[in-house]
Amino acid sequence: MPFHALIPSPLGPILLASDEDGLTGLYFTDQRDLPRVPGVEAAAAVVSDPSAGFQGGRAIRTFRATRRQPTGESGELFADGPASAAAFSRRRDEESGAAAPMRLLQEDTPASALAVLEQARRELDEYWRGERTVFEVPLAPRGTAFQRKIWQALLEVPCGETLSYGELAERAGLGAGHGRAAGTAVGSNPISIIIPCHRILARDGTLNGYGGGLGRKVRLLEIEGFTIR
Known part of the structure; x- marks a missing residue:
């Protein structure tokens, strides 16, 4: 049985789901495949x-x-170093409220699932601040x-790399022709x-x-160091 929590983020509210073994879901609350969970209001506009x-x-x-x-010589997440990380962190605080707590949606959430949810929240916060490139939850x-x-x-x-769907299929041990299925x-x-x-x-x-x-x-x-044009 999954247990759920809502957390703020600079990209909008996030629903976390966990069982007692690990994280089972991470969804923006306006995704069209958002699970129906009591306590989560339907978004006014869904990403259809x-x-x-x-x-x-x-x-x-x-x-x-x-x-x-x-x-960056030390492999910083932000190409322009700590100043850029701080600027993004300020935007995060302004947009989502740094002090907003994680809100559990089930009162009987067991300690093991709570630990997973807390770890996910903490690591995501480090990611937004430019302090984490690899997740361990x-x-x-x-x-x-x-x-x-x-x-x-x-x-x-890894953070800082992109692949095409065909390349991902090959990485998974499949042929590039499996790109659509991938x-x-x-x-x-x-x-x-x-x-x-x-x-x-x-592919292009x-x-x-x-x-x-x-x-x-x-x-x-x-925030992972790419310019989008």
Whole structure:
């Protein structure tokens, strides 16, 4: 049985789900595949089309991500160093409220599940501040054997790297011709950000789509050191 908590983030409220073994879900609360959980209000506008959105008169899905240079001698998450991390942290505080607590949705949440939820909240907060590039919270996503194979390959795409769907399929031990099937599994990823499906692009390098909305994919790639044009 999954237990749930709501946390704030600079990209909007997040629903966390955990069992006693690990994190089973991480969803923005306006995702169309958000689980129905008592205590979570339906969003006024849902991300119904993961490839929709315009910016500057252009479809966001046609934008390309390029790695900023330099990336920093010590491998900082933010290309411009601590100043950029601090600026993003200030935006996070302004947008979501740094002091807003995690809100448990089940009063009987066991200590083991609570520990997972707290670890996920803490590591995400470190990620937003530019202090973490690798997550350590235990994961327990539920899916088919094929989906889990693709999600495992996603976990092996490091911060600062992107792959195409075909390249991801190859990383998973499949042929590049399985890119479309890999893309379907990517779209079913239940643990956004931590299982980094935002690092997967179309074969031509364009953003293509993102279950949480392309605006969020842009922001996630930007804080990982990419320029989006």
